[in-house]
Amino acid sequence: MKGKTCGLCGKADGEVRQDYRSPNGRLAKNSVSFALSWILPAESCKDNYECRMKFESVQLEKKVNVHGQDSTCFSVEPVLRCLPGCYPVKTISVNVGFKCFAADSTLDPSNIFDSSVDLRDSTEAHLACSCNSQCS
Known part of the structure; x- marks a missing residue:
């Protein structure tokens, strides 16, 4: 499954810089913004x-x-x-x-x-x- 997943834990591809990707595809600036982006309104x-x-x-x-x-x-x-x-x-x-x-x-x-x-x-x-x- 390496590199074939997406979500709150990133893509599981070993690239930590991409782990803060929000649901809209943008890279969050920090951990708080990242976590908040996954809340369902x-x-x-x-x-x-x-x-x-x-x-x-x-x-x-x-x-x-x-x-x-x-x-x-x-x-x-x-x-x-x-x-x-x-x-x-x-x-x-x-x-x-x-x-x-x-x-x-x-x-x-x-x-x-x-x-x-x-x-x-x-x-x-x-x-x-x-x-x-x-x-x-």
Whole structure:
């Protein structure tokens, strides 16, 4: 089976640099991002399972200046977040890449995961969520 497997334990080919490959085929930057990439997100907050989360691009909370312009930055790597109607009860800091845009520009974040990285910074990933009875 050497080199013919894939998944959480890599390809079993002896090449350890490839062992952090996420389900989407990208190489994770660290062990935390790698482990989080294998969590299966929920479809809605009414899901009966504990994982009431989804992967999404998140906005960097601090303002940055890129090339002399005030910029807004969005993660080019998916981050686990609670679904609408839920709130985080456990989080972890993860380091991800961000793409930055002029603060006054209009952008379409739908293709953000294919963007180049302007900077790396930490943000909070949600590990566990609790939901209210009014969830959407």
